[in-house]
Amino acid sequence: MLKEERHAFILKALETRHKVLTIELSQSLGVSEDTIRRDLKELADAGRVKKVHGGAVSHSLNPFHYKDREIYAHEEKILIAEKAKSLIRPHQVVIMDGGTTNTELARRLPPDLKATIFTNSLPVAVELTDHPSIEIIFMGGRLLKDAQVTVGEEVVATLSGIRADVCILGTRSLDAQMGITEIDWEETKVKRAILHAANESIALVIPEKIGTVQPYIIGEPGELSVLVSTLARRDPRLRPFHEMGIEIL
Incomplete structure (x- = not known):
């Protein structure tokens, strides 16, 4: 040949x-x-x-500016957020990082939900500002303007002093073999710290990100507790994660 x-x-x-x-x-x-x-x-x-x-x-999704990503696959992100909103329980300490799906989730949290949410995402923090029952702790650092999240040693240091009940990860790429991966090294370091700072971890993933890989590894797929997508639970793309013991929603 x-x-x-x-x-x-x-x-x-x-x-x-x-x-x-x-x-x-x-x-x-x-x-x-x-x-x-x-x-x-x-x-x-x-x-x-x-x-x-x-x-x-393969090359995965291009890292569009946040405002461009906000309208991309918007209906799927809304469906994922609706599924995920019941996963945050009263009085929990939660870490939410950046991403447009996480912003949709923040927008839909019930008004009577009492919780403490740490975030390095400007859009998530802004969405929660008007929530009557949630305490917001914004983790400051150097701002990545395209992603609208803070990164750097200040954020990682804050996370090292937290033991949260759950973290909600905005996910760039997820693969059953290569794990959770990211295209930006600074975001990767923060996401690793988020993953290690929580007892449970939830990934919100639109279907086309499943089976894709980026250069920097955040964690093994088995480190996830719950995977939320719009795919049917029996979809073959989800089978490897189910076999790892990850809850599929």
């Missing part, structure tokens, strides 16, 4: 699976693993794929 044909095969596989493994490509194409590694390097150098240990992954 010609190199161009192998490249086309790899790209086609990534369109449907979002990730490919060197050993599987070697077997499927009948060439050595070294040949596949060279192919993946060429595709990565051309900006067509992202190389990872043992294979390659």
Whole structure:
């Protein structure tokens, strides 16, 4: 098989699976693993794929400005927020990070819910400002303008002194093998600290983010307690997470 044909095969596989493994490509194409590694390097150098240990992954959603992401898949985010709002129980200490789905959740929390919410998200904090029963603790730091979240050592230090009941993670990418991943290194450090500061963790994920991977690892998929999406519980994309013992909503 010609190199161009192998490249086309790899790209086609990534369109449907979002990730490919060197050993599987070697077997499927009948060439050595070294040949596949060279192919993946060429595709990565051309900006067509992202190389990872043992294979390659597709490029996921572009990191649009927050205002652009706010209108993207808006109806799905509303459905996810409606599912998730019952997961925050009275008198809990909660950490909510950034993301447009988290903002939708903040917008829909019942007015009689009494809770303390730590957040590094400006939109989440603003949405909760008029909530009559929720105490808001905004974690200050350096502001990422596109994402409208704070990052840096100040945020991480604040999180190190918290043991929350639950955290609500806005999720860029989630994969059953590669875990929870992020495109921005500063956000990754904060999200890691959030994950480690809570007894339970909830991921709000629109379907197209499932099976995608970004360069920086936040945590293993098994660290999640609950995964909330718009997919049916029996959807094959959710089966690996269900088998890990993660509650699916």
